[in-house]
Amino acid sequence: MKRILTLLTLLVTNCLFAQKIDKHTLCQTWYLDKYSDEEEYYLPPKKEEGDYMTLRKDMTYEAQSEGTLSSGTWMLNTNGKYLELKDGNRKVEKLYVYFASDKSLVVVYDVDEYRIWEVHYVSSK
Amino acid sequence: MRLNSLVLYLLIFASSRVFSQETVALRSVAFKPPTDDVYVMSVHDERTNRHLGMHKNLNGDKVTLYMDKGAEQSVADFYEISMPHRLSGRPVLIKIKELNVQESKRRMNSFIARVARAHVELVFLEKHAGEWSEVFTIRHNEDQVFGLYDKQNLYNTHEERIRAALEYCMLAFLHNYEEPKSLTESHFDISSGRQKINPKLGQWFNLVTAKVLRSTYFEGYGISYTGFVDSKKGLIRPYETSFEVTWARRDVAEENGFRDVNSFVFRPELYFFYKKITRGIYASVSANIPVGYEILENFDGDNSFNFVIGAGASQGLRIIPWEKRGLVIGADFFQQFETSRVYRFDVGVEVVVGINF
Numbered sequence: 001m002k003r004i005l006t007l008l009t010l011l012v013t014n015c016l017f018a019q020k021i022d023k024h025t026l027c028q029t030w031y032l033d034k035y036s037d038e039e040e041y042y043l044p045p046k047k048e049e050g051d052y053m054t055l056r057k058d059m060t061y062e063a064q065s066e067g068t069l070s071s072g073t074w075m076l077n078t079n080g081k082y083l084e085l086k087d088g089n090r091k092v093e094k095l096y097v098y099f100a101s102d103k104s105l106v107v108v109y110d111v112d113e114y115r116i117w118e119v120h121y122v123s124s125k
Numbered sequence: 126m127r128l129n130s131l132v133l134y135l136l137i138f139a140s141s142r143v144f145s146q147e148t149v150a151l152r153s154v155a156f157k158p159p160t161d162d163v164y165v166m167s168v169h170d171e172r173t174n175r176h177l178g179m180h181k182n183l184n185g186d187k188v189t190l191y192m193d194k195g196a197e198q199s200v201a202d203f204y205e206i207s208m209p210h211r212l213s214g215r216p217v218l219i220k221i222k223e224l225n226v227q228e229s230k231r232r233m234n235s236f237i238a239r240v241a242r243a244h245v246e247l248v249f250l251e252k253h254a255g256e257w258s259e260v261f262t263i264r265h266n267e268d269q270v271f272g273l274y275d276k277q278n279l280y281n282t283h284e285e286r287i288r289a290a291l292e293y294c295m296l297a298f299l300h301n302y303e304e305p306k307s308l309t310e311s312h313f314d315i316s317s318g319r320q321k322i323n324p325k326l327g328q329w330f331n332l333v334t335a336k337v338l339r340s341t342y343f344e345g346y347g348i349s350y351t352g353f354v355d356s357k358k359g360l361i362r363p364y365e366t367s368f369e370v371t372w373a374r375r376d377v378a379e380e381n382g383f384r385d386v387n388s389f390v391f392r393p394e395l396y397f398f399y400k401k402i403t404r405g406i407y408a409s410v411s412a413n414i415p416v417g418y419e420i421l422e423n424f425d426g427d428n429s430f431n432f433v434i435g436a437g438a439s440q441g442l443r444i445i446p447w448e449k450r451g452l453v454i455g456a457d458f459f460q461q462f463e464t465s466r467v468y469r470f471d472v473g474v475e476v477v478v479g480i481n482f
Binding site for chain 2: 020059074075077079086115
């Protein structure tokens with residue numbers, strides 16, 4: 001039984017990583033929902049409540065992080081499975097996409113301090 | 126006859142050591158270009174060395190990595206999936222100036238991480254008035270960070286980063302080509318001065334060193350492991366873990382009413398930097414918070430403990446004459462305040478000898 005579960009887990013994980021990300025799926029407002037690591041889920045701290053990012057079809061974005069607004073341009077790299085956000089000061093953030101659907105987006109920020117956290121966004125509150 | 130066989134065997138063995146190679150096959154994953162009008166007519170590989178680099182494979186053998194169909198065909202096939210040839214389309218020609226994959230390590234927070242890079246430099250040409258002319262050049266790095274023990278995942282994903290780099294370059298070309306926006310509006314702005322692309326990941330150094338230290342009040346020895354990524358510019362942040370044992374010099378201990386004073390101290394760093402002065406020579410500066418305890422033995426043989434905390438700093442040099450492996454020598458001058466029972470302020474020197482590999 002354990003072997004079957006392990007196999008299923010591997011298959012599901014493989015499917016997640018093999019998922020092709022569609023740009024149109026990403027074009028909406030994503031609200032920060034929770035964080036997770038290998039063990040459990042965590043609610044965002046109070047200062048991050050209400051954080052979001054809006055990805056638009058014209059490749060511009062708007063985001064709120066810890067209550068601070070930012071905006072700029074974004075792109076999707078399908079083969080690298082990442083989003084790249086570039087704000088008005090040309091500062092770049094890279095977000096590896098682990099899962100994307102109409103309702104859910106799971107990313108990992110390519111920053112040393114946050115690389116161990118999966119960040120879960122939802123499309124509506 | 127036997128000699129001939131031996132020579133033949135040695136030749137085969139030497140060839141296998143020198144020419145051992147593995148190939149990378151790009152997976153067929155299409156991306157969505159912003160226009161359907163452009164297609165890649167042909168790709169020319171202008172690299173002097175037409176491989177992707179020398180690497181240790183998962184068995185630990187040194188191999189040279191190549192694209193399975195050659196770089197020209199592999200890159201052309203990759204773009205063909207997303208930008209199929211159309212009769213009404215506009216052809217572009219691509220020159221490959223750089224295409225390689227690299228691996229190194231770097232400090233990540235308080236740990237060491239592996240870093241992988243795909244480095245690409247492409248030149249795009251278009252036909253104007255019957256002549257091919259260069260219209261766009263881009264250098265791009267696809268970097269990815271892995272755990273120290275995640276070598277397998279790193280090695281197996283070199284091809285993914287090549288695909289990502291090729292996609293990035295094409296999107297940059299098409300967006301600049303199709304939508305010549307103002308510099309502040311274009312996501313793929315590669316105008317000179319804004320894009321600083323370092324083609325090489327720095328070399329990772331491992332140093333294992335022993336040190337002898339002597340100060341106004343103490344003497345002792347220690348052993349350290351230091352890892353850092355070489356960099357010509359800027360400050361280098363090494364990773365270091367060390368252990369040292371010190372004891373008060375006999376006359377100092379006696380002046381303070383003790384037969385023996387031994388201390389065991391860890392030094393969590395506030396900052397620790399190397400600065401490359403020239404090839405093989407590095408200056409180092411650090412500030413740390415010594416935390417630990419002293420064992421004080423009085424003349425009656427009774428022991429007491431003293432909690433020690435303070436602030437320390439050091440300045441020194443490391444000389445690494447051979448980059449691949451060899452000898453390391455160095456010296457540090459240090460100062461520290463501590464809640465020691467035998468001193469408040471101490472200065473001293475450390476002499477360091479070790480190896481790099």
